[in-house]
Amino acid sequence: MNYKIITFLIFFISILTVAQEKEYTEIELSIPTNSVTINGTLLTPNSSEKNPLVIIIPGSGPTDRDGNNAMMKNNSLKFLAETLSAKNIATYRYDKSALSYSKEAIEKIDTLTFNTFIYEAKSVINYFKKTEKYSKIIVAGHSQGSLVGMIASQNKADGFISLEGAGRSLDKILVEQIELQAPFLKEETQKIVTELKKGNTVDEFNPMLISLFNKQIQPFLISWIEYNPQEEIAKLAIPILIINGSKDIQAKVIDAELLHKAAPNSKLFIIENMNHIFKEIKGDLNENMQSYNDSKLPIMQNFSDKISTFVKDLK
Template identity: 25%
Template structure:
């Protein structure tokens, strides 16, 4: 269920034989094809003789990502973003005065060179749905605590201008480190949803994921279950306010947020309804298998054998064995099944080994292992509150047909008395009107969120306010 906004692992190889202050902005661009680029800005500061880095990705409109540690010793720059699932390591070239290194995302490694200075940005894509101030409602930056996790979560609360207490919803983002707007491909869908709902008289709380933006915590160590406690903390915060109707607090979850929402709702009596957007209704292991096949960027000689190999890899990673044993078994399995496929494409053993090790690390993160073993239908079946489930017919990440069947079957089995499951024609994973639904199309579409989908959400929510 990983989204275009990307989950990274950055590597930069560096040999620098002299000492220097590397404070300042460093920028570079990764080419993902003939017509696609992603630019990165690393703002490195020296604070009390320790380096601190903030990462921005302008094309994704992502800013303020803070890797947990930055070091520069013996010419080696290491930006350790394990808290965000990223890593950058690099080599300084004295002649060109730049870092020359590599960018790695999962099994993919691409060259990335960094030069010091400001990045010249191209004109941003037109996003006509984004609201313009002054807004016809109030907006407030808020911070609330997840005491269980000992973290602070920062967000934005939009409130109708009314003397009465407002019904409210909490927006729950999809997989990967997300800011409060769920920014992806220069789009900010949660901003659009919040604006639309607040204009309809509904307060909306959206917040940065733990470890992202102004929220504290470690994102990479958290699972779907951990994120559900963040949502429960948001519910508790809204209940503490005297301008929120505590009898009308709902959850709206997108993608992974759509499987977090039922998990959170079943742990409290303070959630009155749930909206699932592009949510899954089948086990995570099956979702991962389907995506490994449908989104694979390379051909394989035998599709049946490849599927069997992926199934076994997932089963190994999902087991309850010690992590060291799991990694060892995965290495043996991949060497027998995936290495023969990669070798003709990659061409040399060191590169193959690098890719295999990347696959192993990807399959064994806390989030992924929990996801493999999590069946959202189990939690959906327990819901005794109203449920709206929307999926787009052109969603290539979470296929509507099979997942909506899983969701509807669970609601029927649980004897839920008030639910609506609806497919929206022509919409992709982010509810944009699309041609193909493929991920590479997201950034080229001006529309951020279909007005038809917005109307379905707000109309249903307004009908279910007590």
């Protein structure tokens, strides 16, 4: 191999190395709250400008900052954060608090309520507001995190983004899901949620419903069920972006439309062929379900572009 070829290869490799360098700085950041220390990842664009910050709140279950849990790994929130940060938008995404308890304090998980999540989100927002490092602070809540985020954002954030969030209260959604999956349990489910709405726990019910209404989780459901997303989003006096995918099998398009109707100042985008975790689905239900455990399948560019435009247009 002659000298010119060697020189060219060295030059080519150096170009690739530069091209692969991240356009942002990544650090692990823990934020104390009254309940537990929240653990997350802050991505800061490599620019001298004062950038906007998007705080990403994960959905239901023991979901981590990347959008994953023990049963699935799709990196949906990780991809979203990285995509936005590469567009000069700082991001902070964090683990659900259930993942942050030590082995010694694990029993405290049973005391968690929906309000706990709201207080934790408020603590995160307050932390970044006090730093005064960001031009704007925007909250983006995914799925269950949408309701958490819209409540936490009141009088605190400069903008709110609902990502595949419910537009109806939990009782209506639970009854609808049971009706679709096990119609013969619909009547009993309705009776249970009626009691939960009154603040009462239920001791006896069909064992087939135990995973949904076990006694330990009922206090959490009671605290969640009292919030109506349409009422909460109507309280926001800030710019709002609502995004839903046409292939979402968890949060329906009607939910996004109900949120939009309740907040006339909001912008609504229904993204064709996008599912609940922001992935493009061109096929059937099987393809949709498989995407939940595909950690390499990217999120849709049209999706991240809508968010980027919304954030940068904020005055």
